[in-house]
Amino acid sequence: MSDAAALGVENVVAGYGGAPVLDGVSIAVRPATITAVLGANGAGKTTLLRAITGLVRPRAGRITVDGVNLARRRPEAVARAGVAHVPEGQGVITELTVEENLRLGGLLRFGGARRAAALAETYRRFGILAERRHRAAGTLSGGERQILVIARALMASPRVLLLDEPSLGLAPKIVAQVMDLVRQLRDDSGLTVLLVEQNARSALSIADQGIVLNVGKIVAESPAAELLVDVGLRRHYLGF
Amino acid sequence: MQEFLEFTLGGIAFGMIYAAIGLSLVLIWRGTRILNYAQGGMAMFTTYVALIVINHTGNYWEGFGVALAAGLVLGAVLERTVIRPVENKPPLNAVIVTIGVLIFLEGLAGIIYGGQFRSFPPAFSVVGLKIGGTALGVSRADLFTGGAVLAAALLLAVLFRATSVGLRLRATAFAPNVARLLGVRIGRVLTLGWALAGLIGALAGVLVTPATFLYPNSMDSIFVLGFTAAVIGGLESPVGAVAGGLILGVVLSYAGGYLGSDLVSLFGLAVLAVVLMVRPSGLFSTTATRQV
Numbered sequence: 001m002s003d004a005a006a007l008g009v010e011n012v013v014a015g016y017g018g019a020p021v022l023d024g025v026s027i028a029v030r031p032a033t034i035t036a037v038l039g040a041n042g043a044g045k046t047t048l049l050r051a052i053t054g055l056v057r058p059r060a061g062r063i064t065v066d067g068v069n070l071a072r073r074r075p076e077a078v079a080r081a082g083v084a085h086v087p088e089g090q091g092v093i094t095e096l097t098v099e100e101n102l103r104l105g106g107l108l109r110f111g112g113a114r115r116a117a118a119l120a121e122t123y124r125r126f127g128i129l130a131e132r133r134h135r136a137a138g139t140l141s142g143g144e145r146q147i148l149v150i151a152r153a154l155m156a157s158p159r160v161l162l163l164d165e166p167s168l169g170l171a172p173k174i175v176a177q178v179m180d181l182v183r184q185l186r187d188d189s190g191l192t193v194l195l196v197e198q199n200a201r202s203a204l205s206i207a208d209q210g211i212v213l214n215v216g217k218i219v220a221e222s223p224a225a226e227l228l229v230d231v232g233l234r235r236h237y238l239g240f
Numbered sequence: 241m242q243e244f245l246e247f248t249l250g251g252i253a254f255g256m257i258y259a260a261i262g263l264s265l266v267l268i269w270r271g272t273r274i275l276n277y278a279q280g281g282m283a284m285f286t287t288y289v290a291l292i293v294i295n296h297t298g299n300y301w302e303g304f305g306v307a308l309a310a311g312l313v314l315g316a317v318l319e320r321t322v323i324r325p326v327e328n329k330p331p332l333n334a335v336i337v338t339i340g341v342l343i344f345l346e347g348l349a350g351i352i353y354g355g356q357f358r359s360f361p362p363a364f365s366v367v368g369l370k371i372g373g374t375a376l377g378v379s380r381a382d383l384f385t386g387g388a389v390l391a392a393a394l395l396l397a398v399l400f401r402a403t404s405v406g407l408r409l410r411a412t413a414f415a416p417n418v419a420r421l422l423g424v425r426i427g428r429v430l431t432l433g434w435a436l437a438g439l440i441g442a443l444a445g446v447l448v449t450p451a452t453f454l455y456p457n458s459m460d461s462i463f464v465l466g467f468t469a470a471v472i473g474g475l476e477s478p479v480g481a482v483a484g485g486l487i488l489g490v491v492l493s494y495a496g497g498y499l500g501s502d503l504v505s506l507f508g509l510a511v512l513a514v515v516l517m518v519r520p521s522g523l524f525s526t527t528a529t530r531q532v
Contacts, residue, residue: 079423091418108423
C-alpha cells in the first residue's frame with residue numbers, strides 16, 4: 001500500500017492550559033509495527049494522539065515521521081504528510097453517506113482515477129461498506145462505523161495510522177474483528193500503527209510493543225508479550 | 241382574480257430576492273455558525289460598484305458581472321481579515337464584528353457615493369406582461385430575477401452534492417475537526433463559503449435595487465426579510481431559505497395588496513413570530529432549536 005514509516009515522539013510536553021497533560025513523553029514506533037499505548041482514563045493517551053496530529057499544539061518536543069519534524073504543523077498539514085488519525089468517538093460524519101465519508105478520505109489522493117480506484121478497492125475489501133454505500137453514515141451500527149472510519153483513513157494511503165480507542169462501545173466479537181483488521185493492516189500493508197486503548201488485553205494481543213502511560217509520563221515500555229505476562233504491572237495500571 | 245394573480249406573481253418575484261439573501265445567510269451559517277449581519281451591506285456595496293461600471297461603460301451586463309465578481313472578492317476578503325479571528329470565539333464576538341462591518345460599509349458608501357437616492361437600471365423591461373388581455377403583474381425583469389435566483393440555487397445545490405469542493409464545504413460545516421484530520425484545508429473552505437455568499441448577495445442586490453433605488457441603507461429592510469426567510473426555512477437548509485423566501489414574498493404581497501402597504505413590515509414580523517412559536521427550528525429543519 002505505501003512505504004512503511006517510522007514515527008517518533010521526542011520529549012513532547014502538551015496540555016490544555018495549566019499543568020501539562022503530557023510531561024515529556026518519548027516514543028519510537030518502528031516501521032510496520034503496532035505500538036499499543038495503554039493506561040487509565042486521564043493518563044494522557046488521547047492527548048498524545050492529538051499532539052501528534054496537531055489538534056493540540058505541543059509546548060515542547062518533536063514529532064517526527066521518518067525524521068521530518070511535524071510538531072508545529074496544523075492538523076491538515078500533518079494529514080497531508082501521511083499521518084491518519086481516527087479520533088476518539090470515531091469521527092463518522094453522520095450527515096454524509098458512507099460513500100461521501102469515504103470519498104472525503106480519498107481527497108488527499110491526486111486525480112479522479114486514483115480516487116475511484118481507491119474507492120473500488122475499499123468496497124472490495126469491506127463488503128459491508130459496499131452494501132451500505134448510499135446510506136447516511138449515522139445509520140450504521142457501532143462496529144460498522146469503526147470499520148468505516150478506518151477505511152476512510154486508509155483511503156488516503158497513509159504511512160502512519162493513529163487509532164484512538166477503536167474498541168470503545170463495541171461488543172467483544174466486534175472488537176476482535178476490528179483488532180484483526182488492524183493486525184492485517186500491519187502484516188499485509190506494512191502500516192505503522194499507534195493504538196491507544198483502554199482494552200489493554202485486546203490491544204496487546206496484536207501489538208508488537210506496549211507502552212503504559214500514567215499521569216502524563218511513560219511508566220512501562222516493553223514488547224507486548226512481556227507486558228502481558230507482567231502480572232504486577234497489569235494489575236496496577238491496566239486493570240487485569 | 242386578476243389582482244390575486246398579480247399579487248401572487250409579484251410576491252414570488254420579490255420572494256426570490258428574499259430567498260437569495262436567505263441563501264447567503266444559510267451558506268455562512270452552515271459553514272461558520274455566524275449570522276452575517278453585514279450581508280445586506282455587502283450587497284449594497286457591490287451594487288454601487290456595478291453602477292459605477294455601468295455609468296462608465298454604458299453596458300449593463302459588464303456592471304452585472306463586475307458586481308458578482310466584487311461580491312466574491314468582498315466575501316473572501318472579509319472572511320480572511322475580520323471574520324477569521326472570531327470564528328472560534330463566543331458568538332457575540334461575531335455578531336459585533338458583522339454589525340461593525342455593516343456600519344463600515346454603509347458609512348463608506350455614504351462617503352464615496354453620497355447619500356442621495358440613485359436609480360439603478362433593471363436587466364430587462366419592467367413593463368408588466370400580459371397573456372391575452374390579462375395583466376400578470378410580472379415583467380421580464382421579474383422573470384429574469386426569478387430565473388437567476390433559481391439558477392444560482394440550483395448551481396449551489398449541484399456544487400454541494402456532486403463536487404469535491406462541495407464535499408469539503410459540507411464536511412467543514414458538519415465536522416470541521418474531523419475534516420482537518422482528513423487533510424481538508426478548512427481555512428480555504430471557509431473563505432470560499434463567504435465568497436459564494438458574497439456572490440449571491442451581490443446578485444440579490446443588482447436584482448432588487450431597480451425597485452428600491454440605491455442608497456447606503458437600501459438593503460437594510462431587504463436584509464431583514466431575507467433573514468426572516470432563512471429563519472422560516474430553518475437556517476440550515478438552502479431549500480428552506482428559498483421556500484421561506486417565496487412564502488414570505490407571497491404573504492407580504494397579499495398583505496400589502498389587500499390590506500395596505502404600511503402593514504407589510506408588520507406582517508413580516510408576524511410571520512416570523514408565528515413560525516418561531518409554532519416551529520422554532522424552521523419549517524424545513526430536522527434538528528433542535530439553536531441560539532441566534
